[in-house]
Amino acid sequence: xxxxxxxxxxxxxxxxxxxxALLMREIITRYGRHNLGFLWVFFEPMMFxxxxxxxxxxxxxxxxxxxxxxxFAITGYSSVLMWRNCAGRCALAIQPNQALLYHRNVRVLDxxxxxxxxEITGATMSFAFLTILFVIxxxxxxxxxxxxxxxxxxxxxxxxxxxxxIIGGLTERSETVERVxxxxxxxxxxxxxxxxxxxxxxxxxxxxxxxxxxxxxxxxLRGGFFGALVKPHYNVGYMIxxxxxxxxxxxxxxxxxxxxxxxx
Numbered sequence: 001x002x003x004x005x006x007x008x009x010x011x012x013x014x015x016x017x018x019x020x021a022l023l024m025r026e027i028i029t030r031y032g033r034h035n036l037g038f039l040w041v042f043f044e045p046m047m048f049x050x051x052x053x054x055x056x057x058x059x060x061x062x063x064x065x066x067x068x069x070x071x072f073a074i075t076g077y078s079s080v081l082m083w084r085n086c087a088g089r090c091a092l093a094i095q096p097n098q099a100l101l102y103h104r105n106v107r108v109l110d111x112x113x114x115x116x117x118x119e120i121t122g123a124t125m126s127f128a129f130l131t132i133l134f135v136i137x138x139x140x141x142x143x144x145x146x147x148x149x150x151x152x153x154x155x156x157x158x159x160x161x162x163x164x165x166i167i168g169g170l171t172e173r174s175e176t177v178e179r180v181x182x183x184x185x186x187x188x189x190x191x192x193x194x195x196x197x198x199x200x201x202x203x204x205x206x207x208x209x210x211x212x213x214x215x216x217x218x219x220x221l222r223g224g225f226f227g228a229l230v231k232p233h234y235n236v237g238y239m240i241x242x243x244x245x246x247x248x249x250x251x252x253x254x255x256x257x258x259x260x261x262x263x264x
Contacts, residue, residue, distance in 0.1 A: 002135055019104050022097075022114035030118075043123035044080050049126055052077045068140040068227050074130050075221050076194035079156050082123035083214055084185050086160035089115040090168030091178040101261065106259035109251075112168050119164075120157050127153070144227030152220035158243040159213050165250025169257045193218035198233040206233060213242035 006014075053073035090112050134140045143149045170177040189195075195217035198206050201249045209215055216234040223232030 005015075005198040014105055015107075015110065018107075019077065019110050019113050022110055023117055024102070026114050026118055044077070045085070045122050046126040046130060048081060049074060049130055055193070067226055070134050071131075071140040071225055074134070074140075075225055076218060078123060078127040078130075079153075079218050079221060080189060080192055080194045081126075082120060082156055083160035083163055084189075085119045085123065086116050086164035087167040087185065090118055090164040091171040091181060092175065093168050093216060094172050094257070098261065100179050107193065107253050108261055112165055112254060116161050116164050117163070124153070124157075148224030149177060149221060150224075152217050152224060155220070155239050155243060159217060159246060161219065162243060162246025162250045164240060165254050166207040166246065169204065169237070169250065169253025172257045188212070188214075191215070197222065197230060199231045210235065210238075213239060213246070216242075219227045221244045 006030055019230060053070050056071070057069045058187075093111055094101075097111050100111070101108065131140075135142050153219040167177070171181070191209060191212060192210070193212075198209060198215065198219055201209065210219075210233060216239045219232040220236075222230055223234070247253070249260055
């Protein structure tokens, strides 16, 4: 079989256009061309976050009176929304798009990347919009450390990508994985750091819950938001290693899946 002599930069440009086209197709398929259309990409997660923020404000879900409940809810639920939606959208993502693999430049990985980018973009836009809105309204204070917030959000995004690729690859082997994942996702929500801070827990449980990578990211995110008002617990080295391991595992599963899938 003849080898392709396409230069690397040319190949990257082609795949960028492929992923861009798949992304637009995903938006149109999911949200349509009418009414709000593309705006639903961030309106949908924003409505969920606003609902949770309102509920937590009513219930006063915080152990620290100096911490804004709105900021606590936004940082917690926005992070959960990103990794949970990424994994959920990657589940069984190949079957409805299998005919597209007939095109030479469309790869299985591209199908996952388009969905992952859409979910991360929506969660990020929702998170940024609600933060700016609530700061303007005086409901919460601006983040104390923007750099820490950005690093934490990047960690959560990479974690979401790795998790999404793993779930996406596994569900193509067995549809049972999708059903099991939904249960696991619900169980992970109360353990993800969204509704608590590690410092509130007994010391013997703190090290255990910090084994979950997203807890480290949420702690860092809140540390960047609240500054000296809270005492975040996280390990940057562990976060980076966990992200790399998940990405490697996810890419391995996707590579194995791509060799099993045949274009229609």
